Amino acid sequence: SGQELYGQDSDPALAALTALRLALSTDAAVRIAAGDSLRADARTGLRADAALCHPPFNERNWGHDELAYDPRWEYGFPARTESELAWVQHALARVRDGGTVVVLMPPAAASRRSGRRVRADLLRRGALRAVIALPAGAAPPYNLPLHLWVLRRPERAPAQPGLLLADTGQFAGEGRGGPDWRSVRETVLDAWSAFDRTGRLDERPGPARCLPVIELLDDDVDLAPARHLPPPGATGDTGRLTEVRERLDETLRLTAELTPEPPAAKSAAPRRPLTTVGELARGGALVLRTGTNAGHARVPLLTDHDVLTGTGPSGTLPEGDEEPVLTEPGDVVVPVLGGGSVARVIDDATAGAALGRNLVLLRPDPAALDPWFLAGFLRGTANHRRASSHASTATRLDVRRLQLPRLPLDAQRGYGDRFRALDEFERALRLAGRLGEQLVRGMYDGLTDGTVAPG
Incomplete structure (x- = not known):
């Protein structure tokens, strides 16, 4: 194809893995080196068309002292606390004039005072073209809304340089398995395409704008885009608030309907013969x-966090040689770390996802076990306490030791129906909580920005 892909990583194993993955997915010539890119750059003469970089964040030992007079610092020598700005300039030094650089950055790098001189020079010379705030959960660390910096090695100083600022935080997942990537992609590409073509962006309501340098x-x-963009109109918009209020009213009515009846007068616990998950597995009643940690299937990954929070599959299955475990309707999934009494029955919407780490899947034989009966009894607090072991920093569940009563299938289904109703009630409560948070946040925003009257 005539294309060449170059890369470097300080970890030899990751460098080799990267080379293998690229070789399997492209016809381009792949040349990946192992070594510290800042201290021991393997491509000093390279002038690529484009560069991608995900640097280590907040790295103090990046070579500040020994690299003080390095020619890569065209836009200013980065402070010891500004390792990310060193990586930005390293990437710019390895592309041709007019070449594009995209760097994943921590949000603090956009505003730390120790980096303002370098940021200012990147702006003045037209090298920094866009700062895009991603939704929280886009990449590790998942609790931070990371930024993408888009840069271009200047061929000449622009007459009226501008900076594209975009904030896609409104597309963060509301308990539905991560960010809305389609909306993120469409928003960013629409804004970037217009800005890259004309050097400006028409003023319009939305999550992006162009500011003169x-x-x-x-x-x-x-x-930081949040400093220069108006807050998303959705939270304080009266029409949106009315819609959230109506959904909350409907959910609260459903929650009231699903509220379990109070239990009858306390009676002695019946003595029932018990069995364990391990015994059922040995007898063929369940699998x-x-x-797994990796696999070759291109499917969503169900994580332990998804199971604990009741959300859809949010992970991505890393490539590997292992055969992934794919979920099917009626499977019961149990997290083994954390100490919570949780068991989830897989429905049609979640079926087909790969099973993530720290999860155990139980696939009951429908002729012997009702899945809701199985999941319900596995959630018992005393049951979990007996089957758990405790280390110094974590609690681990031995699923094989979990107990449940030996009951005929008809009796199991009676329990299963009750457990299913409790699950619907629990999901309605979660939804009501999320909608209530949206309504409260929207009312605060609306009252403070003037879109909602106090009367």
Whole structure:
């Protein structure tokens, strides 16, 4: 194809894995080196068309002292605490004039005072073209809304340089398995395409705008999109708030309908013969499988966090040689770490996902076990306590030791119907909580920005 792909990583194993994955997925010539890219750059003469970089964040030992006079610092020598700005300049030094650089950055790098001089020079010379705030959960660390910096090695100084600022935080997942990537992609590409074509972006309501560089060159040179963009209109918009209120009313009515009846007068617990999950597995009444670290299937990954929070599959299955365990309707999935009494019955919407780490899947024989009966008894607090072991920092569940009563299938289904109703009630409560949070947040935003009257 005539294309060449170059890369470097300080970890030899990751460098080799990267080379293998690229070789399997492209016809381009792949050349991956192992070594510290800042201290021991293997491609000093390279001038690529484009560069991608995911640097280590907050790295103090990046070579500040020994690299003080390195020619890569065209935009200023980064402070010891600004390792990310060193990586930005390293990537710019390895592309041709007009070449594009995309770097994943921590949000603090857009506003730390120790980096304002370098940020200012990147702006003045037209190298920094866009700062895009991603939704929280896009990449590790998942609790932070990371930024994408889009840069271009300047061929000539622009007459009126501008910076595209975009914030896609409104597309963060509301308990539905991660960010809405389709909306993120469409929003960012629409704004970037218009900005890259004309050097400006027409003023319009939305999560993106173009600011003249002169407006950003103050004492702080703060490039965080949230500082310069209006808050998303959805939270304070009265029409949106009315819709959330109506959904909340409907959910609360459903929750009231699903509220379990109070139990009858307390009676002595019946003595029932018990069995364990391990015994059922040995007898063929169910199949027990554990989650994998990698696989070759291109399917969503069901994580232990998804099971604990009741959300859809949010993970991505890393490539590997292992055979992934794919979920089917009626499977029961149990997390083994954390100490919570949770068991989830897989429905049609979740079926087909790969089973993630720290999860155990139980596939009952429908002629012998009702899945809701199985899941319900596995959630008993005393049952979990007996089957758990405790280390110094974690609790681990031995699923094979979990107990449940030996009952005929008809009796199991009676329990299963009750457990299913409890699950519907629990899911309605979760939804009501999320909608209530949206309504409260929207009312605060609306009252403070003037879109909602206090009367």
